[in-house]
Amino acid sequence: MRLARGTREVFDAESLLEEYVGPRRRGLRYAYPYYDGLVTNGDPDLLCTGDLLSPCLLGVSVDVDRMHTLTALLPLLQRALDRLPPGIELIEADEVTLDLVAALYDPLDDPDVADRDVKGSLIAKVLHRKRPALVPLFDSKVRIFYQHEDCVPPSPRDGRSWRQYMQLLVRAMQHDLRENADEFRRLAGLVPPGGPPVTPLRILDIVVWMSSAV
Structure with missing residues (x-):
C-alpha cells in the first residue's frame, strides 16, 4: 500500500490493523474499541463536554486547564461543525467540503482566543468521533509521515495557519483513500465482530500511526 501521495509504502497494513483492534493485555492496549465506541450524548451533530474528554483514550492528557480551554472553544467548534454537510466521507468530499474541514481549526489561529494550551491534534481527537468518515485524526507521527515536498511540504519560513496546514493534509489523505479504496474496504472487514x-x-x-510507531 502506497500512502502520502506515493511517497511512503506500508507492506503490512493488515497485520498493523489486526494488532491495533485485537485483544491486548493490560498495559498494552490500544484505543479501540473504547475511543471509537465511547458514547457521550449520542448525537453526531452536537458537541458536549463529554466529547472533550475522549482524547484521554488516545493517550492525550486533558487536565483541568485544557478542559477549561476546550470548554471555551466549544461554541466556535460547534459552529464550524454545523457547517459540515452530513453523511459525506472524505473520499468523496468536494473542494468546498475539504476547506470546511480545514476551517474547523480556525479557532487555533484566532488572536482573540486566550489560553492556547491545545493543539490541532487534540481538536482532531475531539471532532473525529462526530464525523469519523470525514474529519481525520492526526498527531506528530501522522504529521511526520505525511511531511514530504511531494505531499505536505514542511512549513515555509513565514509559517502557515492551521487552516492552511489542514487544507494540505486532508487532500493528501483523500488521495490515499481514493488510490487504495478497495484495500481499505477489505481492511474494514477485519474489525472484530x-x-x-x-x-x-x-x-x-x-495504519499510518502503527507503521510510524514500529
Whole structure:
C-alpha cells in the first residue's frame, strides 16, 4: 500500500490493523474499541463536554486547564461543525467540503482566543468521533509521515495557519483513500465482530500511526 501521495509504502497494513483492534493485555492496549465506541450524548451533530474528554483514550492528557480551554472553544467548534454537510466521507468530499474541514481549526489561529494550551491534534481527537468518515485524526507521527515536498511540504519560513496546514493534509489523505479504496474496504472487514465499526479514514490513521510507531 502506497500512502502520502506515493511517497511512503506500508507492506503490512493488515497485520498493523489486526494488532491495533485485537485483544491486548493490560498495559498494552490500544484505543479501540473504547475511543471509537465511547458514547457521550449520542448525537453526531452536537458537541458536549463529554466529547472533550475522549482524547484521554488516545493517550492525550486533558487536565483541568485544557478542559477549561476546550470548554471555551466549544461554541466556535460547534459552529464550524454545523457547517459540515452530513453523511459525506472524505473520499468523496468536494473542494468546498475539504476547506470546511480545514476551517474547523480556525479557532487555533484566532488572536482573540486566550489560553492556547491545545493543539490541532487534540481538536482532531475531539471532532473525529462526530464525523469519523470525514474529519481525520492526526498527531506528530501522522504529521511526520505525511511531511514530504511531494505531499505536505514542511512549513515555509513565514509559517502557515492551521487552516492552511489542514487544507494540505486532508487532500493528501483523500488521495490515499481514493488510490487504495478497495484495500481499505477489505481492511474494514477485519474489525472484530460486535465491536464498533471503523471508517476507512480511521483505518488510514491506524495504519499510518502503527507503521510510524514500529
